[in-house]
Amino acid sequence: MYKQIINSKDYHFHYDITSNPKGRVLVIADIHGCIKSLNALLEKIELTKDDTLFLLGDMINKGPCSLEVLDRIVELIYDGYNILPLKGNHESFIIEDLDENNQIIFRPGNEPLTEGQGKYTLNEYSLFFRQLPYYYKIENTIMVHAGLNFEADNPLTDYESMMWIREFEPDNIPDFRIIHGHNSSILKRIKSSVENDEMIINLDNGCYKTHKIFMGNLLCLNLTTMTLFEQPNIES
Helix, strand or coil, X not given: CHHHXXXXXXXXXXXXXXXXXXXXXXXXXXXXXXXHHHHHHHHHHCCCCCCEEEECCCCCCCCCCHHHHHHHHHHHHXXXXXXXXXXXXXXHHHHXXXXXXXXXXXXXXXXXXXXXXXXXXXXXXHHHHHXXXXXXXXXXXXXXXXCXXXXXXXXXHCHHHHHHCCCCCCCCCCCCEEEECCCCCCHHHHHHHHHCCCCEEECCCCCCCCCCCCCCEEEEEECCCCEEEEEECCCC
């Protein structure tokens, strides 16, 4: 599905996804430019073309290899894997740079991406970022970067909160599951939320935060079996 829209100019705020009964529903949050850790995690989960893999935004910046992560994701999409990335606050920075200067700038580094520097054209990268939705809905689960603002008249139209909301712990638990990232949580807390089958699960363990105790892992949740895969940061 995403392979088709990456070549179009049809932009959407969200997508309703139909699960494939033959494959797993997998979720990875906040890769933040950690390409070695991402590749190791993809090997660990043994990704297949029957699977559906959601990427919860903040795929770039902070870590050392934003372009390599971007290339890997686009490569998987073009190869026919069902990869469904969405927009995080760091992807919104890229879109702001594109709107203001028609440039793609990764941080740290802050140098504009030039034609031929990556595996794909600047136009392909631009389309990738511009077409990222704010959330996906699959059955009774919403995939979003940061969370939802339940104080809004319609939480599913407060797109700013979807990218930026912090300390997402609503008083009233929704009747649908929310999987998100954005605000790094310690590994024990994440494991507990998965083991207890909680309705709100934060999958961001701060992959790039190797200097912080109980952090520094890139995680993948198999939503089909509620199994958590852990990959320690191996960038250095």
